[in-house]
Amino acid sequence: MTGLGTTGGPALVCGEVRTCLLPTRDAVDERTAVELLRLRADERVRVSRHPNRHAVSPDVLTGVDCLLPTANGTRVRAVGTVAARAVLVEGRVLQSTAYFRAPAKGPDRRQPWGYYLVRPGTLVPVGRLAEKPVTEGFLTGHRSGELDIGSVAESLLARISRRHRFLDYDTPLTTADTALRWTAAPADDGEAASLRFTKADDGLRIVELRLPRGTAPDVAAGLCEDLALHDWLLSTVNDKLDGLRVGADDGTAALKVLRPLVDHLLHLWMPQARVDRALRTTWAELEEDAGYSRQWHTLAQRVRDQLTLLHLTRRDALATP
């Protein structure tokens, strides 16, 4: 697989990650995770156990032939396949990523379909790509008839969420799904990997990446899954603690909120678990600016402190006649 910005490689990689809680009461074990993500009987689900449990489905392809969104209205038609894969982290958080790479230019007319199928996950422009307008247009969002990559990610999520045999749909806490839309362009030689992260409304996150030349598209997708997972965790716990009523009653209400966080989410924080070393500067930037880990550790500590207090209060209440 040729990397970003290399000769014959893609000039641009774009994608969208959807993140949600797997709709089950308890996290699923590794065997169930593998069954859930087995999208094709003849291809393995990749499983990694360190530093956390992480299962990745094989890629599935969706054929498209449409205009790419552009910021300035330039017409860029592209033909090929969007790749999509699903990831399950610790059997608890489900993510689906749809992504594609695009070379700077392609043939002047559509080729036989077999040409595109030996370039899986590649959208080949008919003519030239216009990287900058496509990057901006993609991050802003598509108009009717233009490439709708979110739908591809969403339909894979739906496909897995419909597997009734493995799921009981009795989630232990309500959470809001997020969509993280991203683009990756090659960084200049000698320049470190960098990112621009925008937290928008309605669960939308926008990430513009500049990555070292030669970065493989699936490695870029892996970085974005990692960013999306941690952003989702932080947003979810933050929302749950927003306006937490402590001391209003005997603590039952607070316990109802805090307990699922401990049971299901607090152990999932593991930034850069599988992020390529060359890309870790992006996380460093995010930590410096937004302080994701600082905030997470503060929130986690708050959850634990509250639980300790609740415990002490209840014990005292029981001890006093």
Next chain:
Amino acid sequence: MSGAETVFRETSAEPRTESVPFSHLSLELGHLYMEDFVEGPSRLRRHFASVRPWVDAARAGVGPLPAGRRPRISTCFLIDDYFSRLSTPAELIPPLLAAAAEAGLTIDYLARESGCASPSPAPGEAAHRDRTELAEAVLHRLVELPPPGSNGFRPPVSRTGWLTNGRRAPAQRTSAALDSTGVVWQPPGETGARGHSVFMDVELWSGPEEERTWSCAFLASVWQLVRLGLLRDNGRAVMTPTDWFDKEFPAEWDALPPVLKLNSAADPFTAYVTCSVLPARFLPVEHAVRVILDQVHVEDEAVRMVAERSAGEGFTVPAGVVDRTSYVFPPGL
């Protein structure tokens, strides 16, 4: 890109793909219905006599090869034991081999069509447990070609069990009241047609999902992919030939492995490109095969292995899978 600095690896996270050996050309010496076999040895002799000159032409056409390289060519024959079983291997195979030999042809590999439908056993393994049905696996590898305007939100319209080379005609309303208002018929269209369409809609299977009958066209597509060495089952090679030198043939088809290697000196069964010498009555089926092959997404690693190996020995292999197949439909077959 992290290869050099990786200190920790997990094999379960890095799937392996088994490699297979490659000839330059896999040459199919014909395909017959069970009914043809029933007609007797003279029918078989006539078949191979007609095939012979075209086989020689196909052999001569391999290449170009770098100077001094001998072309590796293996021959094969596919027996239809899937749609009907009028006779037993013990009765059917020896006269077939004799008729081929009489025309000066050697069948290196003999395959059963059922093998393309069922799970592929590992060599020396009788049970099929944990093995994937080949046809089923290929079905899930189909990526339908998108007519212009497909943007991911509206994926290509699929009709379960069918595959087209374009866009179907919109469903017709048959109510007389509507017809009188002049609802205009819209034609189907072939995607990427040159001027005018040749639209094709291929039936992949019939029957209920649990006991599907795969269509001849679909099994023939699987057969092409097997010969091209492009299929794997969870990384393992499929339909690997089993040595069968001077051995008796059993009375049951199921007692035979899916692919037999009959000639101990044969070049590898799997090949960079294929050529099939077939009666012209198979032309529609093979057109359907091409429509199917054009929409199969084969495992990237398998494609890469072929590209690397062929480049290493200076042999050009077309990038598209369908372009690796070729046919001869001789007269009088």
